[in-house]
Amino acid sequence: MTEKKIVLRAKNVQREFVSGDTTVTALRNCSLDVSAGEFVAIVGKSGSGKSTLANCLSGLDRPTSGTVTLLDRDLATLSEAEMAGLRAKEIGFVLQKDNLIPSLTIEENVAAPLVMGGMKLSAALDRARDMLAEVGLQHRAGQWPSQVSGGEAQRAAVARACVAEPAIIFADEPTGSLDEENGKQVQEIFHKLVATTGAAGLIITHDMDLAAGADVVVTIVDGQVVSTERKA
Template sequence: MTANDIVLRGELLRKEFLSGDTTVAALKDCTIEVLASEFVAIVGKSGSGKSTLANVLSGLDRPTSGTVTLLGRDISSLSEAEMASLRARKIGFVLQKDNLIPSLTLAENVAAPLVMSGVKLSQALRSARDMLGEVGLDHRAAQWPSQVSGGEAQRAAIARACVVEPAVVFADEPTGALDEENGSRVQELLHKLVSTLGAAGLIITHDMDLATGADVVVTMADGAIVNTKRKA
């Protein structure tokens, strides 16, 4: 992919819920696109719709209307099994909490997505150690999550999200549980890995310092995109 390729696009996305007898629109005709090697920050107050938008774009939820296109493929009408397979191969997730499995080493945690997609364990572990090296944790590969710091655990979570070389990485408040120093390091790593992979990156955040480091800042309010600001 080249830098101008559209990796992910949502067009006129609408998501409605029933609340009693009332239909509530959590998303209102939102259109957004993310290019290869580009980071887009989705910001807004609690309840603005940013998490709903991320869930729809990642295929975790289906829009009431509108389309989501990933690598030129309309994913809105895929079956649950097809969507799960696509997420496993093409989408990486980084959450506020690392969600590492306590009974697995860091290398085994990072290897897990590859193993689940059918890669042999030995090969998956080699790739996992290589990816841990990319985030500066090759010396921690054999340790348990309980033996590393919060910042190191979050870096391992980034390695896990990126080990399948996804087309898009979703990061939901990825620095929210970290101090300023570790938050900055995690932010730098996310940008570096997304750029190296040529992936699209989406950050959902309340942290405006994190948002200002993005290539595009999308502001949401009341379920709608009210502003899109791209760096010059």
């Protein structure tokens, strides 16, 4: 069996926050690997540090110590401009709220990462329509975010995260604001797109049902990785 390429590696990541004379350690020596085509769930209660870890892994925050390597690049060595470029090209994000731009149509929202990356608008819109078809929203392409349901908006957000074919897609509580039926739809679509694009998928959640479909489940308690369970 061919060994999968490691897309993201965190080693002994520690994050401390200082307030006056007080130092709060949000992360303690967290380590994990995420490989291409692999779906990893980071689970933990509210306040456990899982979102702080995701921010460090995605370059939105910098750890106090330890290393985070994305596609063999140590994030600590990158300038803000280099990190922004790497995020734009190689990282997709799906948040609890869809964060669609209300003044853009659904297809324009999905095309936005491609346009920001330098693709011509016509080509970006063609690619966006293909992605919307993948998530069952081709009939909503020309509508405004205010004209679609919450579940449809979140599916569009998943399409937007995947449209540029990034190396890794982060999803932070992507079904947290949805009802059970829409949450299941978004979960299935996210899994499918990770599998078909070969990207790595990393989901942050406290929902064990959502985590159950992952290849690897990483449990974090009080800022520490306490277990890593990998499916056989």
